[in-house]
Amino acid sequence: MKQLISLNVNGEVCDVAVEPNKTLLEVLRNELQMTGTKEGCGGLGQCGACTVIMDGKAVNSCLVLAMDARDKEILTIEGVATGGKLHPIQQAFLDHWAIQCGFCVPGIVLSAKALFDENPHPTEDEIKTAIAGNLCRCTGYAKQKEALLAVAGRQGKEGEK
Amino acid sequence: MSDAFSVVGKRVPQKDGVDLVTGVGKFIDDIVLPKMLYGKILRSAHAHARILNIDTSKAEKLPGVKAVITAKDTPRLRYGVAQIYDEIRDEPVLTDDKVRFYGDRVAAVAAVDVDTVEEALDLIEVDYEVLPAVFDPEEAMKPGAPKVHERFYKGDGVHGFKECEVENNICITKRVLAGDVEKGFKESDVILEGRYTAHGQEHSHLETHGAVAAVDLMGNIKLWTTTQTPFTIRRDLVKMLGIPLGKIDVIGTKCGGAFGGKNEVTVEPHAILLAQKTGRPVKMIYSREEEFIASTIRHPFIFYSKIGVRKDGKLMAKQGKAILNTGAYSNHGVGVAYLTGAIFATLYRVENVNYEGFVVYTNCTYGGAFRGYGNPQMTFAIETEMDRVAETLNMNPVELRLINAPVAGEKSACGILVGSCGLKDCIAQAAKTVGWENKWKGWETR
Amino acid sequence: MKKRGIGIASLVHPNSVRYYYDSEGSSCFVKVHDDGTVSVLSGARDMGQGALTIVAQIVAEELGVRYEDVKVADSGGTEELPDDLGAYASRSTFISGRAAQVAAADAKQKLFKVAAKMLDANPEDIVARDRKIFVKGSPEKSVNFADAVYAHMYDPKYTGHTLFLMGQSSIDVEGSEVPTRETGYGNSFCGNIFGSHVAEVEVDTETGEVRIIKQTAALDVGRVINPMGTEGQIEGAVLQGYGWTLLENMIWEEGKTLNPNFLDYRIPTVFDAPEVQVVMVESHEPQGPFGAKGVGEPGMVPVAACINNAIYNAVGVRFNELPITPEKVLKALKEKEEKDKAKKEES
Numbered sequence: 001m002k003q004l005i006s007l008n009v010n011g012e013v014c015d016v017a018v019e020p021n022k023t024l025l026e027v028l029r030n031e032l033q034m035t036g037t038k039e040g041c042g043g044l045g046q047c048g049a050c051t052v053i054m055d056g057k058a059v060n061s062c063l064v065l066a067m068d069a070r071d072k073e074i075l076t077i078e079g080v081a082t083g084g085k086l087h088p089i090q091q092a093f094l095d096h097w098a099i100q101c102g103f104c105v106p107g108i109v110l111s112a113k114a115l116f117d118e119n120p121h122p123t124e125d126e127i128k129t130a131i132a133g134n135l136c137r138c139t140g141y142a143k144q145k146e147a148l149l150a151v152a153g154r155q156g157k158e159g160e161k
Numbered sequence: 162m163s164d165a166f167s168v169v170g171k172r173v174p175q176k177d178g179v180d181l182v183t184g185v186g187k188f189i190d191d192i193v194l195p196k197m198l199y200g201k202i203l204r205s206a207h208a209h210a211r212i213l214n215i216d217t218s219k220a221e222k223l224p225g226v227k228a229v230i231t232a233k234d235t236p237r238l239r240y241g242v243a244q245i246y247d248e249i250r251d252e253p254v255l256t257d258d259k260v261r262f263y264g265d266r267v268a269a270v271a272a273v274d275v276d277t278v279e280e281a282l283d284l285i286e287v288d289y290e291v292l293p294a295v296f297d298p299e300e301a302m303k304p305g306a307p308k309v310h311e312r313f314y315k316g317d318g319v320h321g322f323k324e325c326e327v328e329n330n331i332c333i334t335k336r337v338l339a340g341d342v343e344k345g346f347k348e349s350d351v352i353l354e355g356r357y358t359a360h361g362q363e364h365s366h367l368e369t370h371g372a373v374a375a376v377d378l379m380g381n382i383k384l385w386t387t388t389q390t391p392f393t394i395r396r397d398l399v400k401m402l403g404i405p406l407g408k409i410d411v412i413g414t415k416c417g418g419a420f421g422g423k424n425e426v427t428v429e430p431h432a433i434l435l436a437q438k439t440g441r442p443v444k445m446i447y448s449r450e451e452e453f454i455a456s457t458i459r460h461p462f463i464f465y466s467k468i469g470v471r472k473d474g475k476l477m478a479k480q481g482k483a484i485l486n487t488g489a490y491s492n493h494g495v496g497v498a499y500l501t502g503a504i505f506a507t508l509y510r511v512e513n514v515n516y517e518g519f520v521v522y523t524n525c526t527y528g529g530a531f532r533g534y535g536n537p538q539m540t541f542a543i544e545t546e547m548d549r550v551a552e553t554l555n556m557n558p559v560e561l562r563l564i565n566a567p568v569a570g571e572k573s574a575c576g577i578l579v580g581s582c583g584l585k586d587c588i589a590q591a592a593k594t595v596g597w598e599n600k601w602k603g604w605e606t607r
Numbered sequence: 608m609k610k611r612g613i614g615i616a617s618l619v620h621p622n623s624v625r626y627y628y629d630s631e632g633s634s635c636f637v638k639v640h641d642d643g644t645v646s647v648l649s650g651a652r653d654m655g656q657g658a659l660t661i662v663a664q665i666v667a668e669e670l671g672v673r674y675e676d677v678k679v680a681d682s683g684g685t686e687e688l689p690d691d692l693g694a695y696a697s698r699s700t701f702i703s704g705r706a707a708q709v710a711a712a713d714a715k716q717k718l719f720k721v722a723a724k725m726l727d728a729n730p731e732d733i734v735a736r737d738r739k740i741f742v743k744g745s746p747e748k749s750v751n752f753a754d755a756v757y758a759h760m761y762d763p764k765y766t767g768h769t770l771f772l773m774g775q776s777s778i779d780v781e782g783s784e785v786p787t788r789e790t791g792y793g794n795s796f797c798g799n800i801f802g803s804h805v806a807e808v809e810v811d812t813e814t815g816e817v818r819i820i821k822q823t824a825a826l827d828v829g830r831v832i833n834p835m836g837t838e839g840q841i842e843g844a845v846l847q848g849y850g851w852t853l854l855e856n857m858i859w860e861e862g863k864t865l866n867p868n869f870l871d872y873r874i875p876t877v878f879d880a881p882e883v884q885v886v887m888v889e890s891h892e893p894q895g896p897f898g899a900k901g902v903g904e905p906g907m908v909p910v911a912a913c914i915n916n917a918i919y920n921a922v923g924v925r926f927n928e929l930p931i932t933p934e935k936v937l938k939a940l941k942e943k944e945e946k947d948k949a950k951k952e953e954s
Contacts, residue, residue: 035191036184038417040367042449046869049367077184090182094174097835100843101655102181103188103367103417128877135869137365137418138655140842141880143835167737168667169897172835173674175660177653177681208862242627247788263863296862337791359911359929362851365874383684389654390693395685412684416654420847423654424695453867458857496626502791507799508619516791524862530695532847536620536908541852541929544616544912548919558916562617562803576792577621577799578782581890583827584617584801590886591615591803591825600613600807601920 005070009034010079016066024069025050025061028076036077036106037061040135048134051107052076058114058130077106080113089113092147100138108134112148121152177415186415189371189387190446197373198227200435200445201278202428203268203285204455205260208524209294209307212259212267212287219284220270225277228438229285231268232257235434239314240400242425242492249332249491250314250322254401254430259292261309261489262524264455271435271443298486298521299463301330309489309522330522332491337502337516339574342469345478345513349469351553357466357542361486362459363452364531368417370456371446374432382409382433387416389423401430409433421530425457425492457529460497461486462538470550474564478513481505483539487520488527494520497528497535504539507573509547509565514574552604559592559601608812611820612921615805616909622798622892622901623698625783631698631797633706634689637666637714637774641760643738643753645672647679647710650691651703656903657836658699662707664832665896669711671735672752689777697901700832701798701892706776708896714774722755724765780894798892800905802826804845806913810921812940815933817853817918819881822910826885829892829900841906842883848910850875856930 002017009032016031023043028034040049043062050061053075080087089112092098099105108131115122115130122130127148136144180186217229232255239250255266268285272278293307300306309330316322346352372386382404388394391413399406416423428445435443447456462485469478483501487494498518506514551558567573569582592598623631636648647666651658659679667677680688691703719730722740726733726748734743741749758765759772786793805823810816822845831837854873858865866872891898911929919925924939 029190033193035187038188038368039190040369040449041869044449044868044870047367081183086179086182093182094178097172097174097657097833097839099175099178099181100657100839101366101368101416101418102177102186103655105181106184109182132876132878135365135367135874135876137367137420137847137874138843139839140844140846140883141875141877142842142883143839145877145880166668166897168664168674169830169832171664171674171833173660173664173833175657176663176679177659180681294862296859335791336789339790339792355927357927360851361857362847362855363857363872365855365869365872388693389652389695391652391685391688392650392690393693410684410686412682413652415681416652419654419694421695424693449869450867453857453864453872459851496624499626499786499791499795500621500624503621503624503786503795504619506791507796508617525859526857526862526864532844532904533620533907534696534904536618536904537848537851537911540616540618540908541911541915542927544618544909545915545925545927547616548614548912548916549925558615562615566617572794575790576786576794577796578794579801580799581827581829581892582799582801583888583890584619584803586888587801587803587825587827587886588615588617590888591805591823594823594825594884594886595613595805595807595821597613597615597805 005067007069007074009074010076018066020067022066023062024064024066027066028061034076034078038103038106048107048111049104051110051134053110053114056117058111077109080109088151092151096143096147098139098143098147104134104136108144116151124149188368188417189373189385189414192373192385192414194375194442197442197444198271198273198439199275199278200269200271200432200443201282202266202431203282205263205265205267207260207289207291208263209292210260210289211292213290214288215268216286217268220281223277223281223284225273226270226281228271228435229268230434230438231255236403238401238403240397247333247495248317249495251310252490262526264526265489269431269435271439294524296523296525298484298523301521301523304329306330309524332487332520332522333495335498335502335518337506337514337575339506340513342478342480342513342515346469349477350472352467352469353546353549353553354467355546357464359462359538359541361461362531364420364422366418366420366422369447369449369452370423370427372429372432373442373444374436375442376436380408384409384429384433385412385414386429387414387423389419394426394429397426398430402433420532422456424530427456454526457492458526459531460494460528460535464542466542466546468546468550472554474554474556474561476509476511476565479505479511480515483518485518485520486523486525488523488525490527491520492527493530494528501535501539503575503577504536505543506575507577508543510567511574555604559588559597562588609809610812610921611807611809612917613805613807614913614916614920615803616912616916617803618905618908619799619801620905620908621696621796622701622800623696625785625795625797628692629785631702631780632778633691633703634777635706635710636689637710639714639756639772641757643672643676643756645670645677647677647707648688649679649703649707650689651699652694654694656699656840658694658703661700661704661832661836665704665708666711669708670715671740672738697903699901700899701895701901702780704896704899705894706778709776709778710774713776714772718755718759718772721759721765722750725750725755725758798894798900800827800900800902802905804909804913806917808914808917808921810918810936812922815936817931817936819849819914821882821884823884823886824906825888826902826905827888827890828902829890829895830898831887831889832899837887837902838885840902841885844904844906845883845910846875846880848907852911852914852929853931
């Protein structure tokens with residue numbers, strides 16, 4: 001049976017009726033029509049396409065029950081660009097052709113943003129660790145690394161641990 | 162990059178980049194239409210079985226289920242991939258005789274939500290007569306092996322199709338023949354033979370297959386799909402469903418990766434049939450599990466190679482037998498078998514070539530188009546063999562390749578015109594970039 | 608112990624094959640707006656490889672406008688988009704791109720009839736670049752692209768006509784044929800791309816794990832339309848080849864897939880990605896747009912072979928079966944060790 005809950009998504013609080021067994025991913029996509037967050041692996045938390053930031057931490061929203069997301073601050077890809085401007089991570093992805101099909105991109109942007117919010121100048125290893133749970137089949141990760149190193153101010157300093 | 166151009170050669174960002182990086186781009190599962198239903202396919206419970214009966218009554222009675230279809234709801238046509246050349250029509254929209262692999266399509270359901278669909282699938286009762294199955298293509302080619310297909314239709318779009326018997330599970334044999342390999346081997350100083358196997362591969366595009374079909378009151382169909390080939394799928398749907406071309410509008414949505422895996426038909430005909438039956442739009446999305454079980458894969462490949470070479474490094478003869486495990490249906494098997502033969506005859510200059518490629522049915526997940534289309538499998542074999550040849554001749558593998566590299570304007574043994582050809586340049590540049598001369602210390606093993 | 612080795616492998620791959628369809632067609636519409644901006648309806652299908660971007664660059668170059676002036680329709684279906692066989696066989700840039708170029712050239716030659724009159728020159732003697740149309744060799748004799756377009760549409764004094772400006776194309780590739788059934792003979796490759804890869808690998812003789820340290824991919828790519836797009840295709844293809852050779856394995860038992868998920872079927876993560884150096888050997892493909900070839904697939908083709916050859920260089924074992932798993936590497940190393948020992952004892 002559906003229960004009415006409040007979710008704080010991208011700074012806006014909305015009331016939505018959900019069944020207790022529904023995940024945050026399902027609620028975002030189906031109830032709130034926020035389809036930027038993607039499903040890629042059958043809700044098993046294996047691909048990272050559903051990554052959102054919850055209370056500052058990057059999480060697989062397919063592994064979070066919507067009920068457990070109450071009273072938390074949730075950021076989805078729709079809330080990353082603000083004031084009509086792309087976030088530096090998004091701009092870097094554009095500038096470096098770090099996007100091909102784009103399906104994994106919302107998830108990777110959020111995984112990266114969670115890292116950069118805590119640490120504005122991560123090393124290459126820290127960047128790789130942050131996005132290790134985001135699968136990309138198109139790019140080979142090369143330009144995504146390049147874009148994120150550029151945002152970290154470490155462009156051309158690959159190999160730095 | 163040249164300054165003769167002002168836009169070509171420049172590092173400009175993608176046109177749809179902003180949409181993609183902000184999550185605005187609409188992929189197939191992002192499409193929502195009013196009164197839309199959700200659909201799924203019931204898949205086979207066995208690798209190989211005859212269907213004796215399908216009872217859909219319990220599923221139909223489940224609240225929220227709006228339609229259940231089986232083969233009797235389809236025109237029972239068989240279809241194939243090609244349009245004009247060596248087309249094998251062996252694939253049904255929903256199977257009406259046997260299931261031939263675990264992903265085979267038995268029935269389809271449309272309901273108000275995905276949970277109801279999945280419950281309905283469990284309520285469909287199928288009586289199977291389990292049949293002996295075969296999974297190894299070399300076993301499948303032997304007399305007495307279980308027959309995956311007894312008969313199929315073979316022909317082309319111009320001359321029509323004939324029903325043919327399938328012998329020894331061989332769907333088709335492709336040949337590439339040039340010169341006289343026996344003569345070539347006689348003139349060789351060294352003859353090397355090898356057997357290679359390459360496994361299949363799942364495309365693993367992050368976005369799974371999917372389609373949404375909507376039918377209006379005049380019977381016009383709008384089909385959204387993540388396909389790589391909207392116009393081709395439109396033509397395929399005519400073959401499969403017998404609908405006039407002008408009644409189908411296929412709209413390709415943002416495609417979340419394909420690599421050849423969306424160069425095939427998956428849920429499109431089922432979505433259309435369910436939309437026609439219910440009068441409501443129907444969305445059907447593959448699960449990740451279905452991608453592995455039911456969607457096409459790279460062809461598993463067995464290759465017997467025999468290469469003859471002169472002691473100065475010139476290739477004299479190449480003989481090859483390829484066995485492609487095409488699985489339960491032919492799909493792109495025919496084209497892949499041809500291309501592997503063409504590559505065998507074209508990568509290096511050689512006059513004498515004898516290639517046979519067998520496309521063999523088994524009760525496995527079936528092969529389709531996947532980035533390279535048989536070339537990665539063939540190149541694994543022949544480029545490993547080239548190193549073996551170089552070692553046998555105690556020659557630098559770079560040098561052996563340069564000796565046999567074709568140049569622009571040549572025709573390969575099977576008539577492929579080598580257009581602009583930078584192979585010698587590429588070999589030289591790749592070697593120079595890595596410092597091959599300093600790093601490669603000869604054939605002594607470590 | 609970790610041992611390194613290098614291996615080389617070559618490739619040839621077609622840009623589309625005239626095999627299934629006795630047509631390798633594509634078509635395109637180009638519409639120029641009053642203000643000199645452009646809309647393109649292309650049959651090219653973008654599946655992430657950047658087809659729409661490449662089409663925009665080609666049209667912008669051919670017409671003589673800027674990249675940002677060109678929009679390519681990113682929606683629409685078979686009812687309104689011009690026909691094209693689709694994105695496969697590395698044909699999007701090579702064939703769909705050329706259809707876009709031909710359509711842009713069609714619009715341009717119409718526009719040049721008016722522009723030439725505006726410049727008091729012959730249409731053969733004028734060129735368009737960066738929003739200007741000018742006389743070859745005398746760039747100061749110019750008109751703005753947008754002004755010429757406006758004149759084409761609304762000012763009859765130049766040609767006696769006022770026509771909206773459109774270009775169209777429907778092309779096929781010349782010189783290729785369906786091969787014969789009996790011998791497979793025939794020039795079926797509409798275009799071809801050759802290349803060579805070198806892999807530098809590291810083999811851990813204790814765990815059997817193989818890692819590519821660096822993959823160098825030298826490809827004859829014709830004219831590069833967008834270097835980032837070309838690199839991206841090759842980088843992505845190399846990693847798919849790496850995954851296929853070393854990591855990915857569909858485990859079947861009696862036809863049943865035992866690992867139908869991303870945990871048990873391991874596709875490469877960012878930690879698996881090697882350094883990839885792309886060497887673009889530019890040549891000229893006469894039937895490609897501005898001489899371009901399609902590079903979607905060639906990056907994948909020789910990866911397995913050059914890893915195999917590099918492993919042999921590193922540790923002296925060669926495989927005739929894929930995937931090359933750590934278990935197989937350890938088994939092969941053990942067998943080699945025993946063989947070497949036996950040889951030593953013999954001598």
